Amino acid sequence: SQQGEEDPQALSIQEGENATMNCSYKTSINNLQWYRQNSGRGLVHLILIRSNEREKHSGRLRVTLDTSKKSSSLLITASRAADTASYFCATVPANQAGTALIFGKGTTLSVSS
């Protein structure tokens, strides 16, 4: 079963604008990760944030994590047309056998030039 939800389901912006995607999850986690998928291709890891971290940056990406609200957000600054893709948050639940990722339903981002 899926861990949670992304919000919004779809987002359309212009190049140069910022894009913010939110993710909620249900159980305690070990870490939370964000992945990108370009139209039905393989997923690409973007960033990982551990449960004891609150914010992390990687290039134009900024991720926040609020474990009290069981939520995370991904901010992409100065978006480019090449950022057009689906974005998924995925959690590694705490106290589970194995280290599988539990994915949300994803946000489809469309960046127009």
Added chain:
Amino acid sequence: DSGVTQTPKHLITATGQRVTLRCSPRSGDLSVYWYQQSLDQGLQFLIQYYNGEERAKGNILERFSAQQFPDLHSELNLSSLELGDSALYFCASSPGLAPSKQFFGPGTRLTVL
């Protein structure tokens, strides 16, 4: 290129048939995961192997089975196929048992007619 390879890329078969999907993990990675992506269910974890042993099971049907061989490649066997099994099947790998980022293969698109 993630370093994870999957074959075949596309597979078209009929209901009731059996197919085998193959995955070679990134060099040195001991954990292999299988995920299913469909329009209605989203991305679902199926099963994890670590160094040849089953580590965790997710939403894997009894008609599906997997194994990891001594050379660490893995196979996912799907039998008595139904229309609803049509999906993208992804393999991912990670170095060990620590909950780290995962490297995804390009996927196998299975179409059951």
